[in-house]
Amino acid sequence: MESDVLIEARNPYATTARGLLTAAHLNPVIQSGYNQQVRNILHQIQLPHRELEASRPIEKVAHWVCGEMDKTVSRHHDRYVVFCLPQMPGKRFVKVCVSVWSTRGIRHDFDFANTVSDAVARFIQRKQERTQSKPKLSFALDAVPEMDALTTDLRDDISGRVSAGKIVDLFGVNLTTLARAADMSKQGLAQKSDSVKAQPVLRLFERIARLRSHPQFKEPAALKKWFRKPLPIFSDHSAEELFEGGKLDVVAAKVDQMLTGDFGG
Amino acid sequence: MSIPANDPKLQETLRAVPAVAFDGPAFRAIPGGDVVGNLTFEHLWAGTSAGRCNPAGVARLHLSAEKKTAEAEFRYYAQKGGIDPDIAECYSFAANVKLARVLDLTDRKTRRRVNIALKQILAEWEPDPLKAPPPPTLLQCIGYWASRGHGDFSAILCPSARRTSGRNLVIFKGRLAASDSVVAMSKNPTKGFP
Numbered sequence: 001m002e003s004d005v006l007i008e009a010r011n012p013y014a015t016t017a018r019g020l021l022t023a024a025h026l027n028p029v030i031q032s033g034y035n036q037q038v039r040n041i042l043h044q045i046q047l048p049h050r051e052l053e054a055s056r057p058i059e060k061v062a063h064w065v066c067g068e069m070d071k072t073v074s075r076h077h078d079r080y081v082v083f084c085l086p087q088m089p090g091k092r093f094v095k096v097c098v099s100v101w102s103t104r105g106i107r108h109d110f111d112f113a114n115t116v117s118d119a120v121a122r123f124i125q126r127k128q129e130r131t132q133s134k135p136k137l138s139f140a141l142d143a144v145p146e147m148d149a150l151t152t153d154l155r156d157d158i159s160g161r162v163s164a165g166k167i168v169d170l171f172g173v174n175l176t177t178l179a180r181a182a183d184m185s186k187q188g189l190a191q192k193s194d195s196v197k198a199q200p201v202l203r204l205f206e207r208i209a210r211l212r213s214h215p216q217f218k219e220p221a222a223l224k225k226w227f228r229k230p231l232p233i234f235s236d237h238s239a240e241e242l243f244e245g246g247k248l249d250v251v252a253a254k255v256d257q258m259l260t261g262d263f264g265g
Numbered sequence: 266m267s268i269p270a271n272d273p274k275l276q277e278t279l280r281a282v283p284a285v286a287f288d289g290p291a292f293r294a295i296p297g298g299d300v301v302g303n304l305t306f307e308h309l310w311a312g313t314s315a316g317r318c319n320p321a322g323v324a325r326l327h328l329s330a331e332k333k334t335a336e337a338e339f340r341y342y343a344q345k346g347g348i349d350p351d352i353a354e355c356y357s358f359a360a361n362v363k364l365a366r367v368l369d370l371t372d373r374k375t376r377r378r379v380n381i382a383l384k385q386i387l388a389e390w391e392p393d394p395l396k397a398p399p400p401p402t403l404l405q406c407i408g409y410w411a412s413r414g415h416g417d418f419s420a421i422l423c424p425s426a427r428r429t430s431g432r433n434l435v436i437f438k439g440r441l442a443a444s445d446s447v448v449a450m451s452k453n454p455t456k457g458f459p
Binding site: 039078080109137138139140141142143144145146147150210213214215216226229231232233234235237241242245247250253254257258259260261262263264265 | 293294295296297298299300302303304305308309311312313314315316317318321327335338339341342343344345346347348349352353354358390391392393394395396397423425426433435
């Protein structure tokens with residue numbers, strides 16, 4: 001999810017990072033199986049004493065840093081990484097940055113920070129940029145009469161809101177992942193399946209479920225299979241991977257476009 | 266995909282490019298299913314997703330200038346989205362379109378004027394959703410600034426990447442002039458092509 005940040009740092013920096021990320025309403029993630037899905041990485045570059053010596057030429061330090069960066073990026077393909085060098089004096093840090101940027105060129109998949117708080121600020125900025133640059137999605141089918149009738153079975157009988165439990169059953173998604181996407185705890189969503197807070201995410205699933213209107217997806221098994229299948233329309237990712245990557249809105253928009261023939265040329 | 270950066274040079278170029286008129290039918294193919302019965306041509310105007318000729322957020326109607334092109338677009342994208350086009354029913358909308366000022370990118374001279382190659386027009390434009398959004402393509406920038414009134418165009422006529430000699434028409438909702446018209450031949454989609 002877009003708010004998750006995997007911490008790859010040693011104490012005391014790891015503890016500081018956890019506290020600061022939480023304060024910034026971001027979700028610190030420590031090493032676990034879940035980290036495969038995390039798209040933001042805070043990686044502390046641990047410099048050996050030799051590289052910290054004031055007499056060490058900047059180019060050599062930069063070369064060493066580049067080596068560490070390459071190793072990290074190879075483990076986290078297509079992720080956004082903030083490399084934090086908290087042990088380095090400010091002046092040397094800036095010089096190393098100049099050297100690295102000049103060899104690697106400006107890229108959008110990594111940044112540098114000299115302190116943990118700077119690193120966290122980068123993630124806040126990144127999240128903000130992604131939110132603001134995201135054009136408001138419009139779904140042509142939302143305005144079509146009788147659309148709600150296609151997904152009545154996904155709504156709570158009493159409140160009329162979309163039910164997380166029914167979405168889990170239909171798509172076979174994990175309740176924990178669904179709760180994270182809704183910025184809720186698993187327990188919270190399990191207790192209140194039609195939670196108001198979860199409706200934005202659940203409504204996206206509801207729009208994807210409109211695919212059942214097509215004869216090839218009438219059977220629940222066919223929709224589940226489609227959700228897990230890597231497809232060229234998603235650059236060979238599956239809809240499930242996009243969901244886990246915080247891009248469920250892209251899936252919902254594509255379904256809307258497919259059903260209305262709005263292919264974009 | 267993001268909004269293009271201000272580009273006075275491209276805006277100036279668009280203002281200098283001659284427009285052509287478009288007067289004829291245009292088509293949209295859609296897959297069959299329960300949606301078809303309630304979908305009307307008017308609903309199609311709600312499209313604002315990114316396309317070959319526009320970044321996301323631009324209100325536009327995407328049609329094809331030939332039935333065969335609409336069908337080729339349908340078959341290609343259905344397959345790309347996991348729908349088997351060989352067993353999928355195909356419905357379609359047809360409309361009579363009359364536009365006074367269209368940017369005709371099927372014309373080589375016009376392409377040269379706006380400095381875009383046919384290869385650039387036909388190139389893959391859909392970005393990987395899990396990667397950082399790339400800047401808009403040149404064609405999307407052209408569409409964006411045209412949709413903002415530079416050159417006073419109401420649409421772009423563009424070569425189709427799915428059919429040799431096929432053409433797609435991207436009509437900007439906010440740019441239709443009083444003399445322009447887009448009139449559906451039927452309110453609801455019809456099975457096959459009318």
